Amino acid sequence: MLLLALLFVNLVSGYAKAIVVLEERSSAILAFLSALSFCGRNLARAFGHYLAVALLGVALVAVWRLVDGAYATTGYKTQLVTLLFFEAFVLARLSLRLMLMGGQLALYRRLAAPEALASAA
Numbered sequence: 001m002l003l004l005a006l007l008f009v010n011l012v013s014g015y016a017k018a019i020v021v022l023e024e025r026s027s028a029i030l031a032f033l034s035a036l037s038f039c040g041r042n043l044a045r046a047f048g049h050y051l052a053v054a055l056l057g058v059a060l061v062a063v064w065r066l067v068d069g070a071y072a073t074t075g076y077k078t079q080l081v082t083l084l085f086f087e088a089f090v091l092a093r094l095s096l097r098l099m100l101m102g103g104q105l106a107l108y109r110r111l112a113a114p115e116a117l118a119s120a121a
Contacts, residue, residue: 011050012039014100018108042111049107053100060096064089 015035016028025031039046064085073082 007050008039011046012036014050014104015039015046015108017101018105022105022108022112038108038112042107045107045111046104049103050100053096053103056099057093057096060089060092 012032012035015038016032019025019031019034019038020028023031023034025034067085068082071078073079
């Protein structure tokens with residue numbers, strides 16, 4: 001239950017960041033309340049997007065576990081290969097983070113009230 005509460009707070013804070021950027025808000029507290037309202041109205045879509053990115057993250061960790069345990073790192077050649085694999089893993093994690101943030105921005109743009117976005121312009 002605590003994990004779900006933490007995930008929900010993380011979900012809402014991500015949308016609060018999107019609201020601060022899109023609506024050029026100066027109050028983070030009001031943006032958090034707006035994000036809470038947005039997530040309440042669109043819980044299935046917002047949580048579905050969050051869940052999809054989380055499942056991709058779990059799959060990424062599973063792939064890393066398979067690759068990391070496939071061979072023993074002994075010597076400079078295998079150390080270089082391991083370094084390249086780890087750099088690819090870090091790049092994939094950054095990509096997942098960008099997918100989450102970009103998806104939240106796109107979802108908020110599409111589902112938010114048009115007058116809310118028009119008033120920010």
